[in-house]
Amino acid sequence: MSATSQSTHPAEAAHPSDGTPPRPRIGIAGIAIESxxxxxxxxGADDFEVRRGTAAILDRYPFFSGAEDRGSSPGPAAPSGIGGGPSASGRALREAAEYAGVLHARALPGGQLARDVYEGWKQEIVEGLAAAHAEAPLDGFFFDIHGAMSVEGLEDAEGDLLTxxxxxxxxxVVVGTAMDLHGNVSHTLFEGCDLLTCYRHAPHIDAWETRERGLRDLVEAAARVRDGGALPHKALVHVPILLPGEKTSTRIEPARTIYGGIPAITQRGGITDISYWIGFAWADQPRCQAAIVAFGDDEAAVQEAALELAGTVWQARHDFEFVAPTGTFEECLDQAIASEARPFWISDSGDNPGAGGADDTTYCLARLAAREEIRSGAVSALMVALVDPDTTDAAWQAGVGGRLEVQVGARIDARDPGPVPLRVEVAALDESGPTGRAAALRVLDGxxxxxxxxxxxxxxxxWARHEMFERLGLSMTGFDVVTVKMGYLEPDQYDAAADWLLALTPGGVDQDLVRLGHSRIQRPMIPFDAEIPAPSAADVLAGGGRARR
Structure with missing residues (x-):
């Protein structure tokens, strides 16, 4: 929307006097976190970047504004995905509708959202949309979410919010959403949305492309329905498979072929979009499982395509493997030290903050500090990064070159071995990024x-981008061994690593799902059960296809 159109009264924008077709009026709001x-x-609230009002919310979309917003960014402003710039299609989309932004909150993945924070934002969103709808009726609503938010005391947070x-x-009002493929599609969410789509790549290099696609389909559908046309037909098929993203990367099979085949399906007559949600593995809720959703103008084609893709996923149910070789951290460290490949990266996958880990377990840190090749300096190693405000503040008080005794980590997730006692020298300090204060600490032996x-x-x-490291004078390629709190490596990391292993470490996002203790998911379900039934026509939940009143 141009500055001029932003200042135009909504009723005037919706019904221009020059004879051109009125633009649909689209509300935007959402809460986006993976929990x-x-x-x-x-x-809590401090973990989020919150935008309020139309201008601030529209500026978040790089296809409108050109703002850079890469998915591995640190801190609260960090959805998955790679940023981009404005495009002709994006500019056309911005002018194609009158937008009414209310509130959007987003955060790095974490734990369950505090209920009072959620309820406050929900009330603000609901009241803001009600006011916008009363001022000039909304034709559509864009529900901008991740899809795997958990809130204390709720089983289906996005479903509750949409209700x-x-x-x-x-x-x-026509409702559309564009989600992370690691989100969940409950029956409540499906029934409340008219159009649903999700990413087609992991890592999520198409995050903004997906939002642009979802918003464009919504604007077109809202205009059509407002003028008396019918809603798209839609179909949902759940597949009881629950897998970590590290087993479903589109860099490898079978996800590469499954997702690679989606564009061809969308080219069939009567089908606008089809998506495959892997689901979110680290929440114990009935909605957590794989889902296929298709929508378009041909009811039979939509249902057939959804069932077909569900069948493709079912056929591959035993073929999903980890994106990299795996082992215990000790096994991975043995291989890294023995290897000639430098730098050799190891993912501390069980405490990956990008999936909701606490970001302060010390299982790997304790073993790195005890390893003789590292203690002697024969092997250089970097552990990045643990959230520890107390140690960080102590390092700032000591200053660069200062030496001090610290207890590192395990202030949130205190599982064995707990805080690690270290004598350190402050090598570098930085507070220019959304991590808040950060300190590079060189470990001492005496x-x-x-x-x-x-x-x-x-x-x-x-810490997934070059500039994160560079702020502390570090390099992604400057150490023999780099241990990072990640699952699969993001693009900068992947390019920097001469070799790489995925360590199956303990934590809140343990890759070994069976040992986590899920008790409320649907059963049977892979990997908790050896087999699941094939999807059938009876599993298809259909909707849409009618004109609004």
Whole structure:
């Protein structure tokens, strides 16, 4: 929307006097976070970047504004995905509708969201949309979410939020959403949305492309329905498979072929979009499972395509493997030290903050600090990063070059071995990024430096980009061994690593799902059960296809 159109009264924008077709009026709001129910961390308001009002919310979309917003960014402003710039299609989409932004909150993945924070934002969204709808009726609503938010005391947070929104805007407003493929599609969410789509890549290099596609389909559908046309037909098929993203990367088979085949399906007559949600593995809720959703103008084609893709996923149910070789951390460290590949990266996958881990377990740190090759300095190693405000503040008080005794980590997730006692020298300090204060600490053996450097931060963060390291004078390729709190490596990391292993470490996002203790998911379900039934026509939940009142 141009500055001029932003200042135009909504009723005037919706009904221009020059004879051109009126633009549909689209509300936008959402809360976006991926939440593990197995981590002790609780997400609160301070973890989020919150935008209010139309201008601020529209500026978040790079296809409108050109703002860079890469998915591995640290801190609260960090959805998955790679940023981009404005495009001709994006500019056309911005002018194609009158937008009414209310509130959007987003955060790095974490734990369950505090109920009072959620309820406050829900009330603000509902009241804001009700006011916008009363000022000039909304034709559509874009529900901008991740899809795996957990809130204390709720089984289906996005479903709860959308139900409240529908109560404010009514049943006739066309609702669309564009989600992370690691989100969940409950029956409530499916029934409340008219159009649903999700990413087609992991890592999520198409995050903004997906939002642009979802918003464009919504604008077109809202205009059509407002003028008396019918809603798209839609179909949902659940497949009881629950897998970590590290087993479903589109860099490898079978996900590469499954997702690679989606564009061809969308080219069939009568089908607008089809998506495959892997689901979110680290929440213990009935909605957590794989889902296929298709929508388009041909009811039979939509249902057939959804069942077909569900069958493709079912056929591959035993073929999903980890994106990299795996092992215990000890096994991975043995291989890394013995290898000639430098740098050799190891993912501390069980405490990946990008999936909701606490970001402060010390299982790997303790073993790095005890390893003789690293203690002697024969092997240089970097552990990045643990959230530890107390140690970070102590490092800032000591200053660069200062030496001090610290207890690192395990302030949130205190599982064995707990805080690690270290004598360290402050190598570098930085507070220019959304991690808050950060410190690079060189570990000492007495007064002599070892080969280990550990990064601590004031905020939970995910160190996936070159500039994150460079702010502390570090390099992604400057150490023999780099241990990072990640699952699969993001693009900068993947390019930097000469070799890589995925360590199956303990934590709130443990890759070994069976040992986490799910008790409320649907059964049977892979990998908790050896087999599941094939999807059938009886599993298809259909909807849409009618004109609004």
């Amino acid at each position: 593990s129910t197995f981590t002790p961390y609780r997400s 409240a929104i529908r109560g404010a805007i009514g049943p006739d 007064e002599s430096p070892t080969g280990l450097t550990v990064v601590v931060t004031g905020r939970r963060s995910q």
